[in-house]
Amino acid sequence: MSKKDLIQQLEKEQNSRIITYVTGDRPPFATRIAGDVVPLLSRHLEKIGKSKKISLFLYTSGGDMLAPIRIVKLIRNHCDTFEVLVPYKAHSAGTLIALGADRIVMGKLGELTPVDPTTGHPFNPQNPADPQQRLEVSVEDLNSYFLFAKEKAGLRPGQMADVYKMLVEKLHPLSIGNAYRAYRMAKLLTERLLSLHMDKTKDSQKIKKIIKEITGDITIHAYPIDRDEAKELGLKIDTPKTSVEQRIWQLYEEYAMPMKLGQPFHANELLAGKDMAEIRHAGAYIESAEYSHQFTFTGKVQKTIRNNQPVVDMNIDSQSWVKIE
Secondary structure, three states: OOOHHHHHHHHHHHOEEEEEEOOOOOOOOOOEEEEOOHHHHHHHHHHHOOOEEEEEEEEEEEEEEOOOHHHHHHOOEEEEEEEEOOOOEEHHHHHHHHHHOEEEEEEOOOOOOOOOOOEEEOOOOOOOOOOOOOOOHHHHHHHHHHHHHHOOOOOHHHHHHHHHHHHHHOOOHHHHHHHHHHHHHHHHHHHHHOOOOOOOOHHHHHHHHHHHHHHHOOOOOOOOHHHHHHHOOOOEEOOOOHHHHHHHHHHHHHHHHHHHOOOOOHHHHOOOOOOEEEEEEEEEEEEOOOEEEEEEEEEEEEEEOOOEEEEEEEEEEEEEEEEEO
């Protein structure tokens, strides 16, 4: 079946209107959740109209931390119940979108992750001569540094000043402040997204537990939170019946195959024995039964001889959302 057929079948099974949002994870065609999808998503929602239930089929490795709350609020304004379908990865910013849903339907391979934003140090202190090489700074890395000093090195509170001093000698103080600001933002966004469908008073302890786990206690950014663990955290997780789970996975594969999700890229594969080839690659999709939008990379790849050695040059000329008829 085509993607449109699968979407329509899922709509019948879930008694819902389906919108898919799939971002690519294959460099150099990788894409991320970002605010540029909001106007496109709005077009799909306006065409669908006010609905009792809207399900967002989501696959992503993450993205802009502020985009999820815009996406969630937009969708919730067009339905009574908002549901997220997770066939596989809904990482980082994708997890934030899922946290804003009334229900999260997770397949066997469905994964959420902690929300631990990283920020860039102005330069890599190990190689300051290269301004293009930035060092990622995570609040969890900073916390772990201080915990190591206390728990493993056995430093007393009065000795922690030296630990701070050593840190700021390696990292710019504003980078540390920026990382902490990102951490506070992640906590705030998590709370606000949960509060869209949970009672702040009645569910206050449950909300606090989820925030604590999602933004702090799980200290590995890519740690996979499966559906059983997500239930233990207190999230509203649905396990789909077998036929629905199969349909969700079929739809995922319809995206995974042409986008080659999770597969390494080699420019030579585009040439297929030729000296030059056109590039046209799908990096992301937003689709419904009504519309199809594709984020498309276009350009050229060419084999040349440089210093008596064969070299493959690749140039991306454009990358933009286009409507697929």
